[in-house]
Amino acid sequence: MPVDSGHDYDARYRRLVDQHVHRLLADDDIPHQRVASDPDSQAYAIEQALEFCLKEAAV
Helix, strand or coil: CCCCCCCCCCHHHHHHHHHHHHHHHHHCCCCCCCCCCCHHHHHHHHHHHHHHHHHHHCC
């Protein structure tokens, strides 16, 4: 998840938190998508979330 540039930011801590959360989600087989700060990554994540929601709604 992108961080607002107006906030204090510790890149090392953020990376550790992201890795830990990703491992927890993966260990529990919870669908998730990593999102970088660039607009293409964010747009792709939104597309994936919408596709997932539409698939779930059809059930």
